[in-house]
Amino acid sequence: MNVDVVIIGGGIVGASTALALSHGGLSVALVEASLPQENNAEWDSRIYAITPGNAEFLRDLGVWNALDASRINPIHAMQVWGDPSNGPLNFDAYSAGVAELGFILENRLMHTALWKALEQVQDLEVLCPARCSALEFGKDAVQLTLEDGRNLSTKLIIAADGANSWVRKQAGVEVVAESYHQLGVVANFETEKPHGNIARQWFKDDGILAWLPLLGNRISMVWSAFEPQAATLLELTPEQFCHTVAEAGHHSLGAMNSITPPTAFPLVLQRNQSMIAPRLAMVGDAAHQVHPLAGQGMNLGLRDVQVLVEVLLKTQRDVGDWATLRRYERARKADVFAMSSVTDGLQKLFNNNDPMLGFLRNTGLRMVNHLPQVKRALMARALA
Ligand SMILES: Cc1cc2nc3c(=O)[nH]c(=O)nc-3n(C[C@H](O)[C@H](O)[C@H](O)COP(=O)(O)OP(=O)(O)OC[C@H]3O[C@@H](n4cnc5c(N)ncnc54)[C@H](O)[C@@H]3O)c2cc1C
Structure with missing residues (x-):
């Protein structure tokens, strides 16, 4: 199989990448290890707080309006x-x-709606359940071999395979995890x-x-x-x-x-040395993992997707070209750095019984409450 892009990992981040790139006219293969759970009758204790900006993105993909509105709470x-x-x-x-x-x-609701949307797309190959066995990064293309012997050739691999990314390891991208x-x-x-x-x-x-x-x-x-x-x-x-x-x-x-x-x-803080490598872009938890105190991990991942898709669909070069990938990384660096630093700083400031820090944090919270400009700046990030 020969396609423009192969996405490895069909969680919410990988599935939305596949959908957005296919809508944009690229030929895409999505490789996922296991089928999503479909039991939406029961409540799922795994939930996400989704920002209005990302809800808009999912609306543009045609997924938001397909969700059961009675399970979405503002x-x-x-x-x-x-x-x-x-x-x-x-x-x-x-x-x-x-x-x-x-x-x-709920996680399950969002995941199944995305997978239903994937079924409607032509020129999108969903390989699931499928396990990867080898990845070979060449100068002009990447070869992926699956455990069942199938081979895929592509210009670009997108790693959306979560925090313990197999793809990231194959590419030798280092991470610092704490x-x-x-x-x-x-x-x-x-x-x-x-x-x-x-x-x-x-x-x-x-x-x-x-x-x-x-x-x-x-x-x-x-x-x-x-x-x-x-x-x-x-x-x-x-x-x-x-x-x-x-x-x-x-x-x-x-x-x-x-x-x-x-x-x-x-709960782990994981920072990647880089969000890209030759012919590889990483998105979602494969690219960064943050403390959930601000409910921003999935939101960061969906913002990666929006930027990557925009860069790839605009490029006049081949989609795996280094200059194209650099544009993606440059555009995402500040948001990812700010979110991992702010959540890490807050966790360390608050989950600490040093009395001096106690004084600082409570004074800080009171001050923020009375500083409308600071509040507005915090809100702008939370709404993106
Ligand atoms: C307690 C908690 C609460 C949270 N709350 C929020 C919140 O309110 N809001 C928010 O924005 N974020 C939240 N997060 C963060 C959020 O859960 C993650 O950022 C998000 O799930 C990452 O999605 P992903 O698609 O990148 O990775 P995953 O959800 O991990 O998906 C990875 C996919 O790749 C597949 N896969 C893995 N390896 C392979 C392979 N080798 N081959 C093929 N497929 C593979 C897996 O089967 C899976 O489907 C929370 C996290 C925690 C722990």
């Missing part, structure tokens, strides 16, 4: 607490002059009181707790907890777990009842 405001004795830092859509600050939706020694414990709940479409977040010295509004009186929780505490949370009975979560959020939504069992993900 965020109208955000409240962020540092020291509980101080009031929260408030952000709201009305002051930002937008209809909503973002949308909460464990936060935290797990992101996720679960969904029904709550006694309405959430008012407000995303709530508590920065504590032993972790970060986020409650994100789902449809009706439901929320999705992401609790970034240090490993021993996370292990304890996962061992609680459902009743104890609900009580502990409600207490950690100061019972602000009343009693809670879990609607999905808790599950957990290790």
Whole structure:
């Protein structure tokens, strides 16, 4: 098989890359190891806060409008607490002059909608389930061999195969990885009181707790907890777990009842030495992994896709040309660097029991609340 681009990894980032490049007229092959899970009847505890900018991108791809609207919940405001004795830092859509600050939706819902859209595209080869066995980067083309013996030849490989990218390893791109020694414990709940479409977040010295509004009186929780505490949370009975979560959020939504069992993900900061290599571009977690405290990992990945697609569809050269790939990397560097540095800085500033830092962070939060220009700058990034 000979195609313009081969994308390895068909998660949300890889599937949206395939869709956007195919719509743009390139011939594309997408290689994915396993079929997406389709069970959308149950709630998925893996959720994303998607920015309005990325929702617009998914709308342009024809995917957003195909989603079950009854499972998408807008965020109208955000409240962020540092020291509980101080009031929260408030952000709201009305002051930002937008209809909503973002949308909460489930991973499985988004993933299956993207894969359904892929089925409608001609000139797109989806190879799934398929496992890669060898990659050979040549001067003018790349050869990919699958375990079943099939061979693909292409001008450009796009690595969208997640944080432990096999492709990145084959290309010898180095990464610096640092464990936060935290797990992101996720679960969904029904709550006694309405959430008012407000995303709530508590920065504590032993972790970060986020409650994100789902449809009706439901929320999705992401609790970034240090490993021993996370292990304890996962061992609680459902009743104890609900009580502990409600207490950690100061019972602000009343009693809670879990609607999905808790599950957990290790949290890692991963910086790539580069987002490109000869005839290779990396997107999503294959290119960077950040702490989820700002709900920005997937959003960064979708912004990689938008920029890469724009650069590739505009180029007059071959799509794997080094100058073209450099344009992609240059355009993405600042956003990726800023997001990984800000999330890392906040995690270290807050998940720390140094009293001096405690003073600094609470004074900082209070100051930001009274500095409209700083708030506007923070909001601009969160809406992109
Ligand atoms: C607790 C938690 C909460 C989060 N919350 C948010 C949030 O609210 N908002 C947000 O923006 N981000 C959030 N994130 C980050 C987000 O989950 C990731 O950034 C995102 O899932 C990365 O998507 P991806 O498609 O790049 O990688 P993945 O989702 O890892 O997809 C990689 C795909 O590649 C396939 N694959 C892997 N290896 C191969 C191979 N060799 N051959 C073929 N296929 C292969 C896999 O099967 C998979 O389908 C959160 C992360 C965590 C841990």
